[in-house]
Amino acid sequence: MTLRADAILFDKDGTLFDFRATWDVWAGGVLERLAKGDAERLEWLTAAIGYDPVIGGFLPESPVIAGTNRQVAALMLPGLDGWSLRGLERFLSEAAETAPLVETVPLSPLLARLRQAGLSLGVMTNDSQRTAHAHLVAANIGDAFDFVAGADSGFGAKPSPDPLLSFAYAVEKAPERVVMVGDSAHDLMAGRAAGMQTVAVLTGPATRAELSPLADVVLPNVGALPDWLGLAHANAS
Template identity: 30%
Template sequence: MMHDALHNIDLITYDLDGTLLDSAPDLALAIDDMLRAMALAPAGIDRVREWVGNGSRRLVERALVHAGARGPDSAQLDEALALFMQFYARHLVSNTRCYPGVMACLEAQRERGIAQALVTNKPSRFIAPLLEATGLEGFFSHTLGGDALAQKKPDPAPLLHIARALDIAPERAMMIGDSRSDVQAARAAGFRCLAVTYGYNHGEPIAALNPDHLLDSLEELV
C-alpha cells in the first residue's frame, strides 16, 4: 500500500548529505586536513555533523570559527575553502555510504513513475562522482548543486527551478530532507515536506519544525 505522503505527488526532490548519503565521515576528514594545513586544531566528526547543510563555504567558516579564527576575513576563508575542496576531492568516497532504505525508495518511486530530482547545497563538481560511487546514478532526471543558481536552500529558488523544468506544479511536489534548510525551502516553494529523523540538522530534532511527514527510514516509502 502506498504511503500517504506520496498521494498526488508527481515530483520528489531529495537532499543529498544526511538524507540519501551519510557523508559526514569524509567531510570531517577533509575539514580536519584543512585545519591541520592551517596549523589549527582538528574538529572531529561529531562537530562536523552539526555544521553540515548550508554549503561548503559555511561549513568551512564554522570550522575556522570553532578553531579560534574569530570572524575569519575573506582572504582566510577563501584559502581555507580551496584547501577543503582539495582535501574533500581526495576523501570523497572513502567512507560515504547510502543510508538503509535509500535504494529501495528510489527504485520504488521510479517504478511508480514519480519524477525524482536531487537538490543539494553541495558543490556541483562532487555530485556525479558521489552518485556513481554509491550506485545512485540514473535515478534523477535533474541534479542541482549549491553553486548552480545564485540562491541555494533554504531559498525556494532551486526547488522552483526543478518544478518549472519538469512542468510540475509545486503543490504536486515534495521535498525530502534532513535539515531546517530543506523544510524552509519546501514551505517557501509550496512543496510538501517530508523529513527524516536521521541525518544532520545542526544538533536539533527535525520534528520540532513540524514537517508534513516524518520518517525514520526512506524504506517506509516503498
C-alpha cells in the same frame, strides 16, 4: 488510487546517505590534513565548524550540517595560512568526493520503485554539483534522477525556495504536487517556501522535535516513502 505527489526532490546528505556514518569520520581526517600536525590549529578549526574531536563528530548546531562548501570554507579560512577562499572551497569539494558513502536504506530498489510509479525524481544539495554527481554515480544511482543540483548550480541554495522551484519547472510539475524530502530545517523551510509538501527523515543530526513543526510528516528514513505516498494501495487497486 491517486498518489500524494507527482515528483520527489531529495536532499543528499542525511537523507539519501547517513550523515554521521558518511561525514563524521571523513571530516576528522580532512581537519587533520589541514592542521598539518599543529594541535592548536586543529583545535581552532574544530571549534570554527562545530566538530567535536572527542566524540569524533559534528555537534548538532554545526553550520556544516546544512551549509555550503563556500560557507564552511569561510569559517575555516581565518585559521589557515596560504589558502584563498576559492582554493579552500575547491579543496573541500574535491575531498568530499572520496567520503565513505553509507546509504540510509538500499537506494537502488527504492528509487526504481518510485520511478516505476511514474514519479519524477531529483536531488538538491547544498554540497557542490560535482560532488553530488560523484556520490550518486558511486552509489550506482546516478541514472535514477531527472535533476541534480548543488549550491553552485546557479539556482541558489537552501533555505531559498528557488532551487526547488527550478526542479518543479524542469520536470513540469506543480509545486504543490512535489515533495521535498530532507533531514534539516533548511530543507523543510525551502520546501514550505516553495509551496511543496515537506517530509522530514530522521537520518541526519536533527531531532523529531526540531523537524516536526516544518514537516507534513516525519518518517524514520526514505524507505518509508512508498507507503506514505500510497504506492502500496495504488499497486493493489
